[in-house]
Amino acid sequence: MTIRRIKSGGIFEEKIGYCRVVVAGGWVYVAGTVGQGDTVQAQxxxxxxxxxxxLLRAGCDFSDVVRVTYMLPEAAEFELCWPLLVAAFGDNPPAAKMIECGLIDPKYRIEIEVTAMLHE
Structure with missing residues (x-):
């Protein structure tokens, strides 16, 4: 089995020691990802x-995502993100889980991690 690692160039990849994406055994694993902005929706x-x-660099897109985990320090903010998630996944919603937890920096309001199936 070939394992392909795709780095995004983010500063934390080297500091922490991870890749944005690992492709292995027909699966695409995207690391927990935070965003920029002042609101949970922007992030x-x-x-x-x-x-x-x-996902595009790995050879797939949101329609190939089979599992998503949302992590938020304030569960009450999750509902504000629902329209964005529906727009992203459209007619191909993945299995999902939301966890209320602390994130690496208090400025972050949401972290998202996905697993997708690669069609080679």
């Missing part, structure tokens, strides 16, 4: 944009 859209770019 959610920014994270989705980063994930979209990562």
């Amino acid at each position: 959610c859209q920014s994270a989705l944009d980063t994930i979209r770019a990562a």
